Amino acid sequence: MAIQDLVNGVPTPPETPFEGKVVKPVHYSTYPSPLPAQQLARLKAHLNSLENPLLKHMHLSRIRRSDPDLFFAALKDDLNQMAPLVYTPTVGEACQKYSHIYTGPEGLYLSIDDKDRLPEILQAYAATLSRIPQIVVVTDGSRILGLGDLGIGGMGISVGKLNLYVAGGGIDPNGTLPVVLDMGTNNQTLLDDPLYIGLKRPRASLAEAESFMDTFMDTVSTLFPTTVIQHEDFYSEAAFLFLEKYQKKYRMFNDDIQGTGAVILAGFLAAARKASALSGLPLKDHKVVFLGGGSAAVGVAKEMMNFFLMEGLSEQEAKERFWLIDTKGLITSTRTDVVTDKIAGHKKYFIRYDTEGKEYKTLSDVIEYVKPTALVGLSTTFGAFEQPVVRRMAELNKAPIIFPLSNPTSKCELAFSDALEWTNGKVLFASGSPYSPIVYQGKLREAAQGNNFLVFPGIGFGALMAGAKHVTDGMITASAIALSEAMTPDEESDELLYPRLDRIREVSARVAAGVVLAAQKEGVDTTERLRGMSWDKLVQEMLDSQWHARC
Structure with missing residues (x-):
C-alpha cells in the first residue's frame, strides 16, 4: 500500500x-x-563494541548530529565515562586527525581569505537561524590543548566545549554555535597532508589576525547582541591581545586564561587550607612555582593572586609569591631576552627583580632557591616533574601541593600514581586530565581534576542569565569562590579538592549564581528580575533554567 x-x-x-x-x-x-531507554542501552552497547576511544568519539559525533537528545542523555547518564570521549583526552587526537575523520560540517568555518566579505557571510548565515545563539565558542586552532597548531582541526575543540556547556551547564544545544577561524597553519605536517581540508598557507600574522578578529567580534556582537562569546585555544600573544582589547567592549571571556585561572584558584583555595592546617604555615606565606610561561600559565598565576589578595596582601606582595619558569629558565630581570626586550609581552608581569643577577635554568635549581609549597605545571611537557623534584617537594612540605595541569594526558607533567609513590602519599594533587582512583596504602585515593569544565559552563550561563554587558574579572573570581564552596560534606571527608563531576549540573548552577551576584555588584547586569534574590533562590533559578534532554 x-x-x-x-x-x-x-x-x-x-x-x-x-x-x-x-x-x-x-x-x-x-x-x-525503540523506547528511549532502549536507545540509550543500544548506544552504550555499540560504544562498548568499539575498540578505541577515537572510534567512540567519532560515533558519538554522528549521534550528536542525528539525535541530540540521545547524545546528551548519554552524557548525563554516565558523564564520568562519556566526558573523556567527547572532550579531553580523546578530543586531542580527534583534532589532530580532523581532516582524516571529517564526515561533514559541525559549525561555522570562516576563512581569512574571505575577510573582506566576512560581515556579508555572517549576515547571510544569521538569516538562516531560527534563534539567536546563546553561546559561541571560537578558536583559530593555533594552540590546541598542548598539541600546538592544528589549523582547521580546532573545530573539534569548539564543538567539544559546547558539548560540555550543554551537558554541564544546561545550555540548550540549539543555542550553541561552534566556530573555527581558518587563518592558515604553520604546522608543516598539515601543509604537506593531501587530505588536509583547511587553508594551505602559512598562518596569518598577528596584525592580520587582529584585523580579522575585529570584524568578527563586531559583526557577531551586532547580529547576536545577547550572545556570550568564548575564546578558545588561541596562541598566547593573540589570546592576551584579544582579551585585553575585547573584554570591556563585548560579552566575552577567554577560557584558557580566565577559566583555567578560576578552576585552579578554586583548587588552590582548598589545597592551601589543607596544607596550612597540617603545617601551621600562614596562608599568606605560601609560595608557588610555575613550570610554563604561556597564556594559560600567566592567566592562572594572575587569577591565583586573588588568593593572596584575600589574605590581605597588596598586589605587589601577591605577585611576589609566584616564580615562573619558561623554556629558558626562571624569568628574571637580568636574563638576556628580558634585558634586550625580546621576551613575550604577557610574561613581563611576573619578571623577578630579586635574584641579584643569578640565573636559575632548571626546575630543580628553582625548587632549591625558592623552596615552594606549591608546584604548578602548564608546560605541555610529559613527565617534566621528575622523581627528584617531586621527592624534594615532599621533603620541603608536610603536604606538597602539586598540580600538573597540561592536557591531554600525553602532555601531563606527572602521573597520579607517581605523585603518590614519590611523596609517600602526602601529595595534594590536581591534574588537567582525568586519572582513575588508586588504592594506595590500603586507602582509595581520588585524583582531583582541575578541569575547566567545572567553571566555564557556569561562567557562560551566569553571564547569560545576568544579561551582563561584559564579563568582568570580578565575575571570574566569583566563579572560583563559588566552586570552592560547592563541596559536599562527603567530598570534604574524602579529602577532595573539587566536587565530583556527577554533580556538575548543581555545581554549574552555584557557579552561575556566583557570577550573577558579581555582575549585580559591579553594575553590569541587565536582568532586573534576579536582583535581590536570596542565594538559595538564585541557585534554584539557575537550576530551573537549565535545558534537559527528552530521552
Whole structure:
C-alpha cells in the first residue's frame, strides 16, 4: 500500500471509505520505534563494541548530529565515562586527525581569505537561524590543548566545549554555535597532508589576525547582541591581545586564561587550607612555582593572586609569591631576552627583580632557591616533574601541593600514581586530565581534576542569565569562590579538592549564581528580575533554567 499522507508526522496509508461507515486513519510507522531507554542501552552497547576511544568519539559525533537528545542523555547518564570521549583526552587526537575523520560540517568555518566579505557571510548565515545563539565558542586552532597548531582541526575543540556547556551547564544545544577561524597553519605536517581540508598557507600574522578578529567580534556582537562569546585555544600573544582589547567592549571571556585561572584558584583555595592546617604555615606565606610561561600559565598565576589578595596582601606582595619558569629558565630581570626586550609581552608581569643577577635554568635549581609549597605545571611537557623534584617537594612540605595541569594526558607533567609513590602519599594533587582512583596504602585515593569544565559552563550561563554587558574579572573570581564552596560534606571527608563531576549540573548552577551576584555588584547586569534574590533562590533559578534532554 502506498504511503499517501502524514498524520502528526507519522506516515499513514490512504483511507478506504466504506458505505455507511466512517473509517479513521490507521497510524503506523514504517520503521521500529525503540523506547528511549532502549536507545540509550543500544548506544552504550555499540560504544562498548568499539575498540578505541577515537572510534567512540567519532560515533558519538554522528549521534550528536542525528539525535541530540540521545547524545546528551548519554552524557548525563554516565558523564564520568562519556566526558573523556567527547572532550579531553580523546578530543586531542580527534583534532589532530580532523581532516582524516571529517564526515561533514559541525559549525561555522570562516576563512581569512574571505575577510573582506566576512560581515556579508555572517549576515547571510544569521538569516538562516531560527534563534539567536546563546553561546559561541571560537578558536583559530593555533594552540590546541598542548598539541600546538592544528589549523582547521580546532573545530573539534569548539564543538567539544559546547558539548560540555550543554551537558554541564544546561545550555540548550540549539543555542550553541561552534566556530573555527581558518587563518592558515604553520604546522608543516598539515601543509604537506593531501587530505588536509583547511587553508594551505602559512598562518596569518598577528596584525592580520587582529584585523580579522575585529570584524568578527563586531559583526557577531551586532547580529547576536545577547550572545556570550568564548575564546578558545588561541596562541598566547593573540589570546592576551584579544582579551585585553575585547573584554570591556563585548560579552566575552577567554577560557584558557580566565577559566583555567578560576578552576585552579578554586583548587588552590582548598589545597592551601589543607596544607596550612597540617603545617601551621600562614596562608599568606605560601609560595608557588610555575613550570610554563604561556597564556594559560600567566592567566592562572594572575587569577591565583586573588588568593593572596584575600589574605590581605597588596598586589605587589601577591605577585611576589609566584616564580615562573619558561623554556629558558626562571624569568628574571637580568636574563638576556628580558634585558634586550625580546621576551613575550604577557610574561613581563611576573619578571623577578630579586635574584641579584643569578640565573636559575632548571626546575630543580628553582625548587632549591625558592623552596615552594606549591608546584604548578602548564608546560605541555610529559613527565617534566621528575622523581627528584617531586621527592624534594615532599621533603620541603608536610603536604606538597602539586598540580600538573597540561592536557591531554600525553602532555601531563606527572602521573597520579607517581605523585603518590614519590611523596609517600602526602601529595595534594590536581591534574588537567582525568586519572582513575588508586588504592594506595590500603586507602582509595581520588585524583582531583582541575578541569575547566567545572567553571566555564557556569561562567557562560551566569553571564547569560545576568544579561551582563561584559564579563568582568570580578565575575571570574566569583566563579572560583563559588566552586570552592560547592563541596559536599562527603567530598570534604574524602579529602577532595573539587566536587565530583556527577554533580556538575548543581555545581554549574552555584557557579552561575556566583557570577550573577558579581555582575549585580559591579553594575553590569541587565536582568532586573534576579536582583535581590536570596542565594538559595538564585541557585534554584539557575537550576530551573537549565535545558534537559527528552530521552
